[in-house]
Amino acid sequence: MDETKPIFGKSLTLMQDDKTLITQLQQKDERALALLYDKYSGAIYSVILKMIKDESKAKDLLQETFITVWEKSYQYDADKGRFYTWVYRIAKNKVLNLLRKPIKLIQTDDFSVYKEKEEEISFDAEHLELKGALTKLKDHHKIAIEMVYFKGLTHREAHEEMGVPLGTFKSYIKQALKQLRTSYTKSVSFVLLMLTHV
Amino acid sequence: MMMGDKKNIIEDGILEQYILGELHPSDEKYIEQVLASDKELKAHFDILEADFEKLGFENAITPPKSVKDNLIKDIRQSKSSLQNEKAFPSSNSFKFYFGIAASFAGLLLVSSIWLYSQLNKLESDFQTVQTDKKELNSKLDQLSKTYKESSEFYAVLSHPETKQYVLEGNDLMPDGKLVSYVNHNIKSVVINTEGLPELDADHDYQMWADVDGEMINMGIIDKTQPLLAMNYINHSESLNITVEPSGGSEHPTVERLVTNIYL
Numbered sequence: 139m140d141e142t143k144p145i146f147g148k149s150l151t152l153m154q155d156d157k158t159l160i161t162q163l164q165q166k167d168e169r170a171l172a173l174l175y176d177k178y179s180g181a182i183y184s185v186i187l188k189m190i191k192d193e194s195k196a197k198d199l200l201q202e203t204f205i206t207v208w209e210k211s212y213q214y215d216a217d218k219g220r221f222y223t224w225v226y227r228i229a230k231n232k233v234l235n236l237l238r239k240p241i242k243l244i245q246t247d248d249f250s251v252y253k254e255k256e257e258e259i260s261f262d263a264e265h266l267e268l269k270g271a272l273t274k275l276k277d278h279h280k281i282a283i284e285m286v287y288f289k290g291l292t293h294r295e296a297h298e299e300m301g302v303p304l305g306t307f308k309s310y311i312k313q314a315l316k317q318l319r320t321s322y323t324k325s326v327s328f329v330l331l332m333l334t335h336v
Numbered sequence: 337m338m339m340g341d342k343k344n345i346i347e348d349g350i351l352e353q354y355i356l357g358e359l360h361p362s363d364e365k366y367i368e369q370v371l372a373s374d375k376e377l378k379a380h381f382d383i384l385e386a387d388f389e390k391l392g393f394e395n396a397i398t399p400p401k402s403v404k405d406n407l408i409k410d411i412r413q414s415k416s417s418l419q420n421e422k423a424f425p426s427s428n429s430f431k432f433y434f435g436i437a438a439s440f441a442g443l444l445l446v447s448s449i450w451l452y453s454q455l456n457k458l459e460s461d462f463q464t465v466q467t468d469k470k471e472l473n474s475k476l477d478q479l480s481k482t483y484k485e486s487s488e489f490y491a492v493l494s495h496p497e498t499k500q501y502v503l504e505g506n507d508l509m510p511d512g513k514l515v516s517y518v519n520h521n522i523k524s525v526v527i528n529t530e531g532l533p534e535l536d537a538d539h540d541y542q543m544w545a546d547v548d549g550e551m552i553n554m555g556i557i558d559k560t561q562p563l564l565a566m567n568y569i570n571h572s573e574s575l576n577i578t579v580e581p582s583g584g585s586e587h588p589t590v591e592r593l594v595t596n597i598y599l
Contacts, residue, residue, distance in 0.1 A: 168411065179404070181389075181392035182392070184397040201403050205407065218371075222385075227356075270391070270394025271390075292358045315387050
């Protein structure tokens with residue numbers, strides 16, 4: 139089991155590093171922001187992309203999210219939750235605000251009003267593909283998680299969308315998370331098993 | 337939303353909704369309080385949070401490098417603009433001190449103008465005072481003179497040896513008369529001119545003393561003075577008054593003798 143130590147050691151170090159980095163971020167350390175960006179931007183970008191389905195807007199929103207992280211870092215309280223959760227919520231709010239914005243109308247020279255010309259949307263459908271343990275879930279579990287986690291729907295909106303009672307929907311989420319956890323534990327165990335046999 | 341007890345919170349999926357940011361801010365506050373006070377619930381929450389995070393990391397999509405570049409550029413710009421803002425106060429403080437200096441200069445100018453005008457006023461006041469002083473001095477001189485004369489008149493009139501002579505007017509001056517006070521001891525003659533009729537501007541009364549048949553000038557009578565000291569002439573036998581051309585004569589115009597009296 140000696141070989142397992144580096145894994146825990148590393149994850150502990152990572153956690154420790156995060157704590158230090160966040161403190162440095164709160165002290166306006168640019169390097170800390172860059173490192174935290176490197177770690178979290180991928181996961182956050184995925185959420186933004188899946189919600190907005192527009193790469194150009196997603197890039198802007200990701201940048202705006204991390205600018206908010208930079209400017210409001212003093213608001214983050216580690217006792218209340220993980221740094222990832224905090225950034226996730228910032229990003230989600232930014233996307234929802236943009237999605238809820240009314241369609242811009244522009245006035246032309248002859249005083250008639252047209253809908254703003256729709257910009258060309260660049261989006262690769264691959265971005266919507268789910269990866270990892272989530273893919274192994276039953277469809278209704280997978281969809282339920284996808285709706286609340288990646289599409290930005292509330293539980294109430296999502297259960298209507300799925301056409302199941304709210305209580306049922308909530309239990310979908312619970313079961314889905316439970317299965318994910320099991321598969322994570324399994325994969326960790328598998329890695330540990332592999333390591334012990336190397 | 338009714339949160340209820342710990343069991344409800346867990347079963348109702350409230351922690352999941354909390355993590356996903358779906359709760360109302362007031363409900364969020366409530367959950368935070370419960371989590372802070374309930375270690376078991378917090379442990380459950382920590383697992384859920386880790387699950388969501390793991391889910392996120394498994395589905396990560398690497399963003400284009402340009403986003404990070406722009407982000408860093410952006411915060412550097414905001415930093416430098418902050419520094420500029422910090423640098424700005426110095427120029428503000430320059431403006432501030434310049435403003436104070438300008439205010440002082442303005443005040444100085446205004447007060448200088450005021451002082452200059454005050455100086456001018458004081459100078460003119462001083463001139464007035466000087467003039468007044470001269471006037472007062474001359475008045476004082478006059479008063480002193482008048483007082484001296486009055487004292488002399490009083491000395492003559494109150495002297496026990498002073499004799500009063502009333503010179504009645506003759507046919508040429510039937511209604512006129514002159515009262516004279518003669519003191520041989522102190523050799524003074526004082527006359528009261530009030531009884532003499534007014535003359536035209538071309539003529540004056542003149543007084544003469546007769547000494548051995550010769551008329552000696554005692555002086556022109558100034559009608560503006562009620563009491564008048566005349567020259568005392570030794571050995572005078574009579575006092576005579578004639579009407580002479582304005583300014584008086586060296587010799588009396590006998591034809592125009594208006595009154596006389598023998599002493």
